[in-house]
Amino acid sequence: MSNLHLDVKQMIIEALDLEDIEADDISDSDPLFVDGLGLDSIDALEIGLALQKRYGIKLKADSDETRQHFASVNALVALIQSQAEK
Template identity: 70%
Template structure:
């Protein structure tokens, strides 16, 4: 688990107020939505706001790319890394 992966997991837990979930419960490659963590569209909005606050990343809610970025922790990690390079 990378440092960024752990940071993203903490961010999701805090943003969504997931009291019964720990960093170790979130598997990097598992889906965040429907299966996996079972998050929904409201959760996606909260995660989007948290990403914007913490990393300055703005995403389009209706974009196919956004869906791909939100598919797993690994995908979110790639998104944050690509934005940091710019």
């Protein structure tokens, strides 16, 4: 697990105040919504705000592309890396 993967997992845990979950409990490739962590749209907003604060990434709430970025930790890491290269 890369440092960025760990950082994203910690950000999710902190943003959503998930007390019973450790970073190791979150799979890099499992879905964050529905199955996997079972997050909902409010959680997505919280994660979006955390991404903006920590990495300066602004997302459109209603775009299909944004939904793809929130698919998994791997997808969020790829988004952060692609934004860092700009």
